[in-house]
Amino acid sequence: MTKELETLKKELAKLDEKVAKERKALEDQIAKEEGKLDAKKQLDELAASLGYTIQELYGPAKAEGKKSSGTKSNRTYSPPMYQNPDQPKSTWNGKGKTPQWLADLEAAGRDREEFRYVKKT
Known part of the structure; x- marks a missing residue:
């Protein structure tokens, strides 16, 4: 019985380690996205201070994950x-x-x- 308990404790420790790694990866991803949002905000503010909008400088934003060429509407x-x-x-x-x-x-x-x-x- 103690052998089974030791095995279960080892499995629990492995699972705890795995959860910690996944949590760290998610926290890093969230920090990266927050950094992007902060950078976009700063760019918007800079463009506004110069009298422009980001759309005026770079054109309308494209939907993420969609290609501009080769879509059915462009064929x-x-x-x-x-x-x-x-x-x-x-x-x-x-x-x-x-x-x-x-x-x-x-x-x-x-x-x-x-x-x-x-x-x-």
Whole structure:
């Protein structure tokens, strides 16, 4: 029984150490974020003292985690160039990796131009 108690005490000590490390990491992260907020405040105050806003100096802020290029709203439409004869709704615009259906047909000896998309009017 005492052996089990010693094992439990060791496990508790390890868990306490782990909690202390996690607490320290969170406190460091909070301090860093508070530092950022303080720096932003100081920049706002400096810009205001010179008669500007941060937005006037640097433009509008972008949402964090979002890229400015390559988003759906910035993409241009590329019309389809090739159409799968077995599944007419399956098309490819000729950009990027060749779709498997077209690669399989070409491997079977067919010419890519046979599958050129013709817009129905």
